[in-house]
Amino acid sequence: MRLFDRFTRGELRLGRIEAFSDGVFAIIVTLLVLELKVPHLQDHASARELAHQLVELMPKFLSWLISFIIVCKFWLNHDHVLGLAHHADYGLVWLNSIFLMGQAFIPFPTALMGEFSRNPLAVSLFGCVFAVNTLLFLALQGYVVRRLIKPELAAEQDPRFFVKGLVGPASYLAGAAAAWFSVHAALVIYLLTPLFYLTPPAPRRK
Amino acid sequence: MRLFDRFTRGELRLGRIEAFSDGVFAIIVTLLVLELKVPHLQDHASARELAHQLVELMPKFLSWLISFIIVCKFWLNHDHVLGLAHHADYGLVWLNSIFLMGQAFIPFPTALMGEFSRNPLAVSLFGCVFAVNTLLFLALQGYVVRRLIKPELAAEQDPRFFVKGLVGPASYLAGAAAAWFSVHAALVIYLLTPLFYLTPPAPRRK
Amino acid sequence: MRLFDRFTRGELRLGRIEAFSDGVFAIIVTLLVLELKVPHLQDHASARELAHQLVELMPKFLSWLISFIIVCKFWLNHDHVLGLAHHADYGLVWLNSIFLMGQAFIPFPTALMGEFSRNPLAVSLFGCVFAVNTLLFLALQGYVVRRLIKPELAAEQDPRFFVKGLVGPASYLAGAAAAWFSVHAALVIYLLTPLFYLTPPAPRRK
Amino acid sequence: MRLFDRFTRGELRLGRIEAFSDGVFAIIVTLLVLELKVPHLQDHASARELAHQLVELMPKFLSWLISFIIVCKFWLNHDHVLGLAHHADYGLVWLNSIFLMGQAFIPFPTALMGEFSRNPLAVSLFGCVFAVNTLLFLALQGYVVRRLIKPELAAEQDPRFFVKGLVGPASYLAGAAAAWFSVHAALVIYLLTPLFYLTPPAPRRK
Numbered sequence: 001m002r003l004f005d006r007f008t009r010g011e012l013r014l015g016r017i018e019a020f021s022d023g024v025f026a027i028i029v030t031l032l033v034l035e036l037k038v039p040h041l042q043d044h045a046s047a048r049e050l051a052h053q054l055v056e057l058m059p060k061f062l063s064w065l066i067s068f069i070i071v072c073k074f075w076l077n078h079d080h081v082l083g084l085a086h087h088a089d090y091g092l093v094w095l096n097s098i099f100l101m102g103q104a105f106i107p108f109p110t111a112l113m114g115e116f117s118r119n120p121l122a123v124s125l126f127g128c129v130f131a132v133n134t135l136l137f138l139a140l141q142g143y144v145v146r147r148l149i150k151p152e153l154a155a156e157q158d159p160r161f162f163v164k165g166l167v168g169p170a171s172y173l174a175g176a177a178a179a180w181f182s183v184h185a186a187l188v189i190y191l192l193t194p195l196f197y198l199t200p201p202a203p204r205r206k
Numbered sequence: 207m208r209l210f211d212r213f214t215r216g217e218l219r220l221g222r223i224e225a226f227s228d229g230v231f232a233i234i235v236t237l238l239v240l241e242l243k244v245p246h247l248q249d250h251a252s253a254r255e256l257a258h259q260l261v262e263l264m265p266k267f268l269s270w271l272i273s274f275i276i277v278c279k280f281w282l283n284h285d286h287v288l289g290l291a292h293h294a295d296y297g298l299v300w301l302n303s304i305f306l307m308g309q310a311f312i313p314f315p316t317a318l319m320g321e322f323s324r325n326p327l328a329v330s331l332f333g334c335v336f337a338v339n340t341l342l343f344l345a346l347q348g349y350v351v352r353r354l355i356k357p358e359l360a361a362e363q364d365p366r367f368f369v370k371g372l373v374g375p376a377s378y379l380a381g382a383a384a385a386w387f388s389v390h391a392a393l394v395i396y397l398l399t400p401l402f403y404l405t406p407p408a409p410r411r412k
Numbered sequence: 413m414r415l416f417d418r419f420t421r422g423e424l425r426l427g428r429i430e431a432f433s434d435g436v437f438a439i440i441v442t443l444l445v446l447e448l449k450v451p452h453l454q455d456h457a458s459a460r461e462l463a464h465q466l467v468e469l470m471p472k473f474l475s476w477l478i479s480f481i482i483v484c485k486f487w488l489n490h491d492h493v494l495g496l497a498h499h500a501d502y503g504l505v506w507l508n509s510i511f512l513m514g515q516a517f518i519p520f521p522t523a524l525m526g527e528f529s530r531n532p533l534a535v536s537l538f539g540c541v542f543a544v545n546t547l548l549f550l551a552l553q554g555y556v557v558r559r560l561i562k563p564e565l566a567a568e569q570d571p572r573f574f575v576k577g578l579v580g581p582a583s584y585l586a587g588a589a590a591a592w593f594s595v596h597a598a599l600v601i602y603l604l605t606p607l608f609y610l611t612p613p614a615p616r617r618k
Numbered sequence: 619m620r621l622f623d624r625f626t627r628g629e630l631r632l633g634r635i636e637a638f639s640d641g642v643f644a645i646i647v648t649l650l651v652l653e654l655k656v657p658h659l660q661d662h663a664s665a666r667e668l669a670h671q672l673v674e675l676m677p678k679f680l681s682w683l684i685s686f687i688i689v690c691k692f693w694l695n696h697d698h699v700l701g702l703a704h705h706a707d708y709g710l711v712w713l714n715s716i717f718l719m720g721q722a723f724i725p726f727p728t729a730l731m732g733e734f735s736r737n738p739l740a741v742s743l744f745g746c747v748f749a750v751n752t753l754l755f756l757a758l759q760g761y762v763v764r765r766l767i768k769p770e771l772a773a774e775q776d777p778r779f780f781v782k783g784l785v786g787p788a789s790y791l792a793g794a795a796a797a798w799f800s801v802h803a804a805l806v807i808y809l810l811t812p813l814f815y816l817t818p819p820a821p822r823r824k
Contacts, residue, residue, distance in 0.1 A: 012491065012495075013495070016430055016434060016491050018222055018225070019225060019430070019431060019434040020434045020437060020438055020487060021438075022222060022225040022226045022229055022438075023229050023434055023435050023437070023438025023439065023641075023644075024438045024441060024442055025226060025229070026226055026227075026228075026229025026230045026232075026233060026438075026641075027229065027233055027438060027439055027442040027443075028442055029230060029306070029307075029310055030229075030230055030233040030234055030237065030310045031233075031442065031446070032310070033310050033311055033313055033314055034237070034240075034313070034446075036314045038314075038317045038318055038321045038322075041322065041325075044321075044322050044324065044325060045322070045324045045325050045326075046325065047325060047326050047327035050318075050322065050325055050327045050328060051327055065307075068307050068310070069303075069307075072300075072303040072306075072307075075226060075303075076296070076299050076303075079218065079222050083218075083219070090488070090610070090611040090612075093488050094484075094610065097481075097484040097487075097488075100441070100484075101441075101477075101480050101481075101484075104441055104442045104444070104445050104480070105445055107445055107446070108445055108448045108450075111450045112450055112462075115450045115456075116450075116453065116456050116457070116462065118456065118457045119453075119456060119457050119458065119459060119462055120457075120459050121459035121462045121463055122462060198296070198300065199215065199296040200296075202215060224634055224637070225637060228634060228637040228638045228641055229435075229438075229641050231638060231641070232435075232638055232639075232640075232641025232642045232644075232645060233641065233645055235642060235718070235719075235722055236641075236642055236645040236646055236649065236722045237645075238722070239722050239723055239725055239726055240649070240652075240725070242726045244726075244729045244730055244733045247734065247737075250733075250734050250736065250737060251734070251736045251737050251738075252737065253737060253738050253739035256730075256734065256737055256739045256740060257739055271719075274719050274722070275715075275719075278712075278715040278718075278719075281638060281715075282708070282711050282715075285630065285634050289630075289631070404625075404708070404712065405625065405627065405708040406708075408627060424697065424701075425701070428636055428640060428697050431636070431637060431640040432640045432643060432644055432693060433644075434644075435640055435641050435643070435644025435645065435648075436644045436647060436648055438644075439644060439645055439648040439649075440648055443648065443652070446652075502694070502816070502817040502818075505694050506690075506816065509687075509690040509693075509694075512647070512690075513647075513683075513686050513687075513690075516647055516648045516650070516651050516686070517651055519651055519652070520651055520654045520656075523656045524656055524668075527656045527662075528656075528659065528662050528663070528668065530662065530663045531659075531662060531663050531664065531665060531668055532663075532665050533665035533668045533669055534668060
């Protein structure tokens with residue numbers, strides 16, 4: 001078990017992990033807008049032609065909006081979970097890095113769904129990526145709650161947070177399945193899912 | 207009212223919200239330059255041809271300049287408003303996220319106005335986006351002043367900040383309307399508007 | 413020796429060096445995804461065509477994955493080494509800047525290997541760049557351990573860290589050489605190398 | 619003088635100004651690599667063709683290298699100057715914002731010189747931009763030294779820092795002039811100039 005033990009070592013400052021994570025979150029949400037590309041116009045001065053082109057961009061706006069909200073939601077919950085930790089060990093660093101890898105991937109399925117908004121695979125993939133991201137987040141949360149939690153906060157944690165948290169991936173996967181029947185249904189599910197996680201859970205009262 | 211109550215919970219560290227926001231602001235102002243694309247030249251060594259192409263880029267330089275100044279102005283006022291807050295709750299986090307969503311959108315209308323500088327719709331949209339951004343900022347400011355202000359700073363706040371703040375959106379919307387008659391008039395209005403907000407308001411004396 | 417002496421001056425706050433470095437690391441890992449470009453489809457709604465195109469993107473996904481893991485590994489070790497330093501001098505700032513220059517270069521060989529995954533030069537170059545980056549990191553580590561280490565941590569350092577650290581560049585260079593015979597062998601070596609450095613070395617016991 | 623007085627107000631925390639500036643610096647140095655675009659190859663597996671194309675990219679590598687070093691130099695001197703300040707006022711915020719605007723512009727002339735490395739205008743413009751950036755830095759430094767300096771550091775400042783600092787812009791402008799006769803001479807001057815500023819000036823002894 002020496003390989004595993006390596007990861008329980010280390011007593012890192014949470015400050016740099018948060019700074020690195022905040023940087024990654026900030027860049028993701030800002031990069032998302034780069035997919036909104038300036039359209040080509042035949043007549044540069046035509047308001048009518050530009051209006052028509054902007055309407056065509058609507059699916060990209062919607063993709064951008066959904067991903068922006070979801071990444072902000074992840075940021076808030078990430079802030080909450082790291083705030084529970086007493087310190088960081090190497091296991092947390094790597095779970096956090098893999099979680100951030102999932103986040104950094106988000107611009108790709110977002111662009112894909114924005115470009116091919118009627119392609120069931122593109123829309124379905126979007127949901128799958130967010131399901132995986134939510135699972136990565138739950139793994140991070142589980143690790144903090146089981147191993148690194150501040151003693152004074154331990155009693156406040158809901159022991160069933162993991163099972164409850166599976167509602168998120170299940171909902172994203174339901175959207176991913178729905179995409180093969182109706183992309184609109186999938187979009188509605190993707191929009192509604194983060195609403196259940198807009199705020200971290202309240203501390204439990206005894 | 208349980209839905210609303212969720213957002214008044216939470217006592218977050220302002221540090222991470224500021225770090226996330228600073229990251230987003232820093233990326234926006236730096237990404238803006240990516241719209242200044244290297245022109246294509248027939249004769250790579252011709253200074254005359256390059257000079258001609260750079261003059262053609264002038265509208266993009268101007269768009270870049272205006273947006274850079276305005277985002278810096280938002281950054282300074284954002285710093286001021288978060289400095290008034292005693293702590294952050296989830297409502298502030300989400301108002302801040304939506305405000306940053308508006309900021310992160312800025313590269314798109316900036317690129318649009320830079321590319322189609324004689325298109326009234328492109329120039330008008332630029333003003334509308336900044337009007338909305340100023341309203342989002344006022345909402346953030348209102349939330350901090352009403353709910354989260356440090357007790358010792360409460361008396362210094364001008365109770366009419368919101369009404370006074372509406373001058374900004376009104377001015378941007380005037381520019382957006384002017385764009386349909388003269389894009390130059392709109393640009394002058396866009397350049398002058400941020401000058402009124404270069405510094406946060408001075409504290410009131412009793 | 414006045415030229416050299418200049419660099420031993422300065423007693424800088426580590427905070428800003430870490431903030432700058434964290435920013436660079438965060439941007440690198442997030443920019444890597446930009447190489448995953450949305451494919452062109454003849455039939456926008458065809459799931460089959462999109463699936464085919466995504467399979468074609470596999471080498472880019474793999475390049476992205478390897479670089480992401482390696483940059484995170486560098487981040488963790490960088491955090492560890494700067495945590496050993498008592499303060500920063502100008503020499504550290506410049507060694508750090510040159511190290512970050514090597515890191516900031518990583519998206520280029522990553523994109524090259526992703527695009528030309530069967531080109532031995534592209535795959536070989538990838539390994540060479542990571543060999544150089546590991547050497548730059550060892551130079552940074554050596555400088556901290558020899559000149560800037562916190563007195564209480566000096567005894568814990570393994571005096572042979574530099575020789576041991578050369579295993580990394582040697583392994584990357586072995587991959588770079590293997591690329592000329594088999595690109596798959598090179599990829600396996602590139603994937604295995606960072607596994608030896610997933611955690612900084614444990615402190616020595618006396 | 620009311621307009622001017624507004625800028626002497628404000629007592630801002632230097633922390634957020636530094637965080638915003640560090641973000642901008644970090645993004646600039648990392649974005650520079652995006653100009654190194656993956657070349658197009660007829661035969662994707664041909665090492666010979668790729669080698670040929672990489673040699674063609676040499677001017678872009680060189681542009682990237684020079685700009686990276688210069689921006690790191692600015693970062694270090696910026697860190698030094700803000701470290702002299704006791705606090706920040708709105709004047710400093712705006713001088714800093716305009717300085718960062720100059721920095722954020724750097725990717726454009728860098729890309730221009732990389733693309734058109736034999737075009738005297740492109741090479742000359744590069745020097746002009748860095749001359750302006752150095753002047754903006756001197757303005758920032760002058761403002762801090764005259765108005766915001768920590769009392770205990772005031773006596774250490776060289777009163778002729780501004781005149782001495784003009785060597786930088788003069789040297790960049792000499793390179794910009796030389797570009798019209800020999801682009802190679804200009805490049806040598808651009809490479810040598812930052813070497814004089816690799817470390818901030820030592821404190822004066824009485």
